[in-house]
Amino acid sequence: MEHIKKIGGINLLVLVAYMVLINISGISSGGGEAGLGALLLAAFLIGLQVFVNFATSIVLFIKKAPQAKAFLLSSVIVLVIGFSACLGSAALY
Incomplete structure (x- = not known):
């Protein structure tokens, strides 16, 4: 449980760090399709x-390390939260 946290x-x-940096960097300023660059990045x-x-x-599962499940769960969490945040920020432009 400690590894997952x-x-x-x-x-x-x-x-959160790179989503904030993308949104404040000014990539999406300019109107029109400028928000598409931020979305793709x-x-x-x-x-x-x-x-x-x-x-x-996968590497940690092969080595039978205890952190393997934490990385697998983390990839799913980043996928779900990340792409919803990506599309949510794209809707702002």
Whole structure:
């Protein structure tokens, strides 16, 4: 349980950090399709984070490490929360 709290918390903090940076960076300022750049960048970063978490969980499952389930659960959490935040922020533009 301790691994899930720690790994999930770190991953959610990373998710919040780059979503805030994308939204305040000014990528989406300019009107029109400018919000699409922020949407694509957020989707790419979320996909990358999910891929890294999932690959890490597979490696840890092979090694039978206790953190494997935490990384797998964290990849699902980042996928669900991240893409809903991505689409939610895109609706603002």
